[in-house]
Amino acid sequence: MTVLPTELSPGQTEDAAVQLEQDFIRIVREEIGMHEQMATVFAQALVRGLRRRLGGQEIYIPAPNKSARDAAIRKQFDGRNIDEISRNFGLSRTRVYEILRSASKLPLKN
Incomplete structure (x- = not known):
């Protein structure tokens, strides 16, 4: 939009x-x-x-809750499938690593 x-x-x-x-x-x-x-x-x-x-008003549209998606990413990650996860969820490798790091404190790498 x-x-x-x-x-x-x-x-x-x-x-x-x-x-x-x-x-x-x-x-x-x-x-x-x-x-x-x-x-x-x-x-x-x-x-x-x-x-x-x-008309003329600002409208707030909340973003979807991504916690279920993030949990699914963490569950599927096996240490070697970053490209597959990135492709399946439509995310960059960097974003997938950020999601993984937010839960497990993995080092951020590309």
Whole structure:
């Protein structure tokens, strides 16, 4: 999603709405596999509704809890499979080592 300055011109406001709509389409397609035409209708309705109800407000969206993912990484790590774990979880090697180190105090290496 796009982070924007607090004051936007009318054109920038419309561009931001279009970007939000595109983000919603992508999310709906990735998360539930909805067909693009239906996802577009859904996203347009969400953007219209959000603009009517919350237009101009900042919205806090909490990040997902990653403790279950981190526990799974620690459980799967055998000392030799860092590349596999990195690939499977979509994380960099550095981030995987940081997760491992946070629990077991492993030295951080790349």
